Amino acid sequence: MELSDTQIIERTLGGEPDAFNLLVRRWERQIYGLTLRMLGRDEEAKDATQETFLSAYRNLPKFRGEAKFSSWIYRIALNICNTKLRSRSKFTMSLDEQREATGFELAADLEDLGSGIQREQITRHVRRALQGLPFEMRQVIIMKEYEGLKFLEIAEVLGIPLSTVKTRMYTGLSELRKRLEHLREAM
Amino acid sequence: MNTQNNCNMHEALMSYLYDESTPDEKLRVETHLTDCVACKQELHAFERVRGMLQQWQLDDMPVLRVSTEQTGKRSILAVLKELISVTPVWAKALGAVAMAMLVLAVLGTDVNVGRGGVSLHADLLRRNRVVEPSNIGGQQNPMSSDRAGIEEIRAEMKSLVNQLVSDSERDQKERIKAELVSLQSELQNVHSADLAKVISRIQEQQTRLKTIERDIDRREGLDLTDILFSEVSKPAERSTAGGD
Numbered sequence: 001m002e003l004s005d006t007q008i009i010e011r012t013l014g015g016e017p018d019a020f021n022l023l024v025r026r027w028e029r030q031i032y033g034l035t036l037r038m039l040g041r042d043e044e045a046k047d048a049t050q051e052t053f054l055s056a057y058r059n060l061p062k063f064r065g066e067a068k069f070s071s072w073i074y075r076i077a078l079n080i081c082n083t084k085l086r087s088r089s090k091f092t093m094s095l096d097e098q099r100e101a102t103g104f105e106l107a108a109d110l111e112d113l114g115s116g117i118q119r120e121q122i123t124r125h126v127r128r129a130l131q132g133l134p135f136e137m138r139q140v141i142i143m144k145e146y147e148g149l150k151f152l153e154i155a156e157v158l159g160i161p162l163s164t165v166k167t168r169m170y171t172g173l174s175e176l177r178k179r180l181e182h183l184r185e186a187m
Numbered sequence: 188m189n190t191q192n193n194c195n196m197h198e199a200l201m202s203y204l205y206d207e208s209t210p211d212e213k214l215r216v217e218t219h220l221t222d223c224v225a226c227k228q229e230l231h232a233f234e235r236v237r238g239m240l241q242q243w244q245l246d247d248m249p250v251l252r253v254s255t256e257q258t259g260k261r262s263i264l265a266v267l268k269e270l271i272s273v274t275p276v277w278a279k280a281l282g283a284v285a286m287a288m289l290v291l292a293v294l295g296t297d298v299n300v301g302r303g304g305v306s307l308h309a310d311l312l313r314r315n316r317v318v319e320p321s322n323i324g325g326q327q328n329p330m331s332s333d334r335a336g337i338e339e340i341r342a343e344m345k346s347l348v349n350q351l352v353s354d355s356e357r358d359q360k361e362r363i364k365a366e367l368v369s370l371q372s373e374l375q376n377v378h379s380a381d382l383a384k385v386i387s388r389i390q391e392q393q394t395r396l397k398t399i400e401r402d403i404d405r406r407e408g409l410d411l412t413d414i415l416f417s418e419v420s421k422p423a424e425r426s427t428a429g430g431d
Contacts, residue, residue, distance in 0.1 A: 033245055046249060122242040130240075144205065145240045151207055166198040177232050180239050 005069035012060060020060070024053050027070065030147060031077050037142045038081040040131045048084060052077040071157045074147070078139055078157070085135065122183060129179040137172030140165055194219065196226055204233055292340055 003011070003022065011019035031052050036045035055076050056063075063072055130138055143149045143157065151169070155162045196219060202208040203216040220227050 029245075032249070036245070037243070042249070119242050122239055126239055126243045141240070145237065146243075151202070151205070163198055166201040169201050170197040173233050173236055174229075176236050176240070180236055181232075183239060184235060 006065060009060060009063060009065075009069065012057075017057075020057055023056075023069070027073055028053070030070075031073065033146055034074065034077050034142060035081055037127075037130060037146060038078070038138060039084060040127055044084060048077065048080045051080050055080070067156055068153075071153060074143065074149075074157045075159075081139075082135060125180060125183055129176050132179065133172055133175055137168050137175065140168045141172045141176070144169060194223055194226055196223075200226060200230060200233075204230060204237075288344070292344060 005023060005026070008019050008022050012023075028049060032045060032049045035048035035052070036042060039045050039048060052073060056073050059076075063069070130141070133141070139158070140154055143154050144151070149157070151162055151165050155165045158165070196216065199208070199212055199216050199219075202212060208216060220230065
């Protein structure tokens with residue numbers, strides 16, 4: 001029988017630190033996916049994933065079990081992503097990233113779009129469009145679309161009202177619609 | 188028919204799009220969509236955006252090395268720091284003295300504690316000088332010369348400790364003696380002050396006694412009736428004066 005997250009935490013705190021590796025294996029894919037989509041850089045996402053689990057391990061005695069472990073670890077991951085994004089200076093951002101961050105339309109790429117657009121190209125556009133969104137909207141969309149969280153769960157992770165989550169989702173999707181509408185004809 | 192999306196349906200549309208509507212909310216949205224072109228178009232556009240977002244999937248998971256072991260390991264320095272922080276002061280002092288004595292013993296330092304104070308003399312080559320005669324004779328092996336050196340150091344340490352103990356005892360005796368002298372003089376001062384107070388009180392009492400004696404002498408010259416009625420007549424006189 002598979003142990004629940006709470007049972008694994010109890011074992012870890014009860015003197016079996018290796019039990020925490022079960023939690024790592026269970027959640028590393030989701031956390032990596034979240035950090036990769038939030039940060040847009042593979043190496044940075046790997047670092048953020050590692051930092052997330054280390055932070056969770058160190059702070060495990062503070063986990064009270066009132067919220068789900070997944071909500072707690074998502075919150076840690078998002079805080080780490082936020083810190084990393086804040087520490088990025090304009091000088092360390094690539095030209096594309098700077099254009100994305102300012103919401104600049106990728107006009108040059110539009111010219112390259114032919115009729116048979118490949119999945120890779122769509123992925124690239126989606127990634128850029130997401131990177132151009134404000135942090136607050138991006139995190140809601142990523143948790144909803146890729147992590148499959150319910151609106152209530154997102155509200156719990158972020159500690160904000162349910163209506164705010166839905167409003168951010170609506171605004172974010174509207175923004176993405178503007179940025180990705182051009183792909184419609186190409187698909 | 189509404190073609191502008193100015194309806195206040197944002198939150199309800201989101202719940203509907205992600206299939207999280209309550210039955211009532213779902214009915215309300217579907218009814219609204221039959222009349223509102225703008226909301227209907229927006230909903231379709233959002234579905235297309237969702238389709239595009241789903242194109243970005245993680246094909247393979249990179250190998251992550253998330254290890255919790257490094258959080259469990261601590262440096263020796265960190266362990267020592269924690270140990271020192273929880274050690275009582277007396278144990279720290281004892282440890283420091285032991286360490287100092289060990290270092291001095293290793294260095295072959297002479298420590299002389301006398302009336303002139305403490306004098307230190309470090310001589311790293313002293314041990315070599317001690318073993319020199321045996322080396323010249325070639326009779327003893329290096330092990331026995333080392334033992335002899337250790338015995339000598341041990342004897343020196345013993346005498347040093349004895350000397351320290353006797354000096355400490357002597358110092359303590361002198362200190363206690365001085366304290367006793369000061370206590371005695373303090374007691375004498377307190378005693379003399381108390382004595383002066385008692386004398387002044389006695390003098391005071393003597394003065395009062397003399398006053399009483401004089402009063403008695405004065406009254407002996409009067410009749411008994413004068414003494415008795417001289418006090419009573421005054422209130423009677425006051426009351427008659429008040430009645431007028």
